[in-house]
Amino acid sequence: MTASKLYILDTNVLLHDPKCLYEFKEQDIAIPMTVLEELDDIKDRKKNVAAEARVAIRAIDDIISTARDASQITKGVQIKLEGKDRPIKLGHLSIFPDHELTSRQGFLPDERNKDNKIINCALHLQATYPHRQVILVTKDINMRLKALGAGLQRVEDYRTDQLVSDIELLPAGHKHMEKPFWEGVEQVDSFQEDGKTYHRVDRALLPDTYPNEFIYDDSKDFAARTVSVSEDKVTLLDLGYEHLMQQSCWGIQPINLQQAFAMQALLDPDIDLSILLGAAGSGKTLIALACALEMVIEERRYNKIIVTRSTPPVAEDIGFLPGTEEEKMTPWLSSINDNLEAMHENDERPQSSVKYAIEKANIQFKSLNFIRGRSIQNAIVLIDESQNLTPQQLKTILTRCGKNTKMVCLGNLAQIDSNYLTALTSGLTYIVERFRGFEGSASIHFEGIFRSRLAEYAEEQL
Known part of the structure; x- marks a missing residue:
């Protein structure tokens, strides 16, 4: 029996969730050749989505490798999901040779544009199978608008991994x-x-x-x-209200209750993961860094502080920056240095104090590309700008957590820079919801902006 729906997947869907091929149940999936070319272009670059591209390619290969001949790949290969007793048969996966399509009425112009090629592929399949629902799935909002404008009847976002609707x-x-x-x-x-x-x-x-x-x-x-x-x-x-508000780490005291809650969660040895969300200037990085310095230098509970962050352009640009990995990452982690300077601005020699803190706390700046495959022990890990990470990327980082290690995720869901993430599909949203019932994690949403009067007004009015 032929599936009633045919899904055409955009590249960003495969990068967002490399296992998405198994999420469409009994419905069929078509992957344009252009998407494979884009995955091939990404997989060898030093991008923080290169690993996802490789996983997606391997997933496609696992399914396609069971084809009897080349013609079956075009028609569709059965997708099988390993079950407890026997494999579960899903829909079919096909590779569509969209490079064979020629310009025709109703197609988007400029076939060198890869988005247009994928949309044209969907339009062709819609005309070829009028009795089936042909659906383009993409996380690119502009591509969805273009596809609808070109006459495609069904265009959807990939929401299978979306845990909350608002x-x-x-x-x-x-x-x-x-x-x-x-x-x-x-x-x-x-x-x-x-x-x-x-x-x-x-x-x-x-x-x-x-x-x-x-x-x-x-x-x-x-x-x-x-x-x-x-x-x-x-x-x-x-906890006691007064006791909470009188907490002090590395000379920093909470300004409001949310900061006090975050400080209490960070200092509690029973909490392995702290998730701090809030607007720019709400004090997330300052509180996290102050607590990290207190636990490493004063309490000696950890041996080092590892700081990493999502850096969309870094993957391509970092290799061209001079110096070691830490020196290459420094421009992208200037927020840490800014907060260290703010903590020591009243010292006799602020720069010397900052240098002492970095050396004494063994603060290491690491690229996300080098976090994979490691087992981090006796450390506190600060993951800055984590709203730009996919659920898969955050899973990769959190599973690096070894013995006596605390993970801290910092992010602002209003400042997502990724091309294929929204506040609802961000990895940060994903882990806040997924870890809600875990006794070893705490999530705190910061309220208020304390950076400056201008920053507060800008956050509210712009």
Whole structure:
């Protein structure tokens, strides 16, 4: 039986999720030759998507290699997904020779443009199979508009890995109680353990809470963190409002409660992953760096600080910059140096203090290209600008976490630079939602902008 739908995949879909070939169930997939050429062009470059291109090529090869002859590749090869007992048969995958298409009425001009070639391929298949739904799948918004304008009836974004329908649905990591918390508590079981105070209350008071969500009210007395959730009970760790606001790391104190929550999560040895989201100037990098310096230099809990970030142009440009890997990465990690300078601006010799901190904390600037394959131990890893990473890329980094290592993801979903990511499909959004129920992670959304009056106004008005 012929599948009712035929999906044509753009290159950016395969780069975003190299395993997407198995996500279209019993429907058929066509990959234009132009897409294979683009993957081939990307796979050997020093891009942070080169590995995804190679994985996608291998996935296509695994399916196509079962073809009996060349003609079957054009017609379609059965996609099989390994099951528990036997392989599960999905749709068919075909390679379409779009280079054979010639200019005709209704096609987009300038066939040297690769996007136009892929759209023309979809238009041709739509005309060839009028009784089937031919759907172009791309993460490029402009390409979707061009395809619709050219007469393609169905164009879609790839949303299989999208976990939330609205960015507002993402957990903030902290919950404000409109009424004083203790007023609504009829029964509580309080106990102490390892010098900390815990409260076990009915889950009905906090029905939607999850591990490591911070709870507070306006009383400036109550502040707690959800430690565990059972069917009928919630266990809270009492943090104390005053104690939270009096925390200090490397001379930096929190300005508001969200910063205090982040500092508490970063310093807690039981939390392996801290995710800090917020607008530019909200203090994410400053708080993360201050806590990292405190834990490495003062507390000696870790041996080093590794700083990395998503650098869309770096992959092509980094090789042409002079010096070692750290020196090549320095221009892209200037935000770290800016924050180090801000911490030591009142010192007698600020530059000497910054140099001391970098050497004493063993701060290493690493490119994402060199993170793959490593096992990072006894370190705190700061992943800056993580909103520009795909879910697969963030998975690659987080799975590098070895013994006694803490991961910190910093990002602003309003500042995505990637060509094929949106706030809903960003890897940062993905891990915030995926790690919501994990007791070893905490996510905090920062509020307020403290960089300057101008920065605050610009964030609100522009």
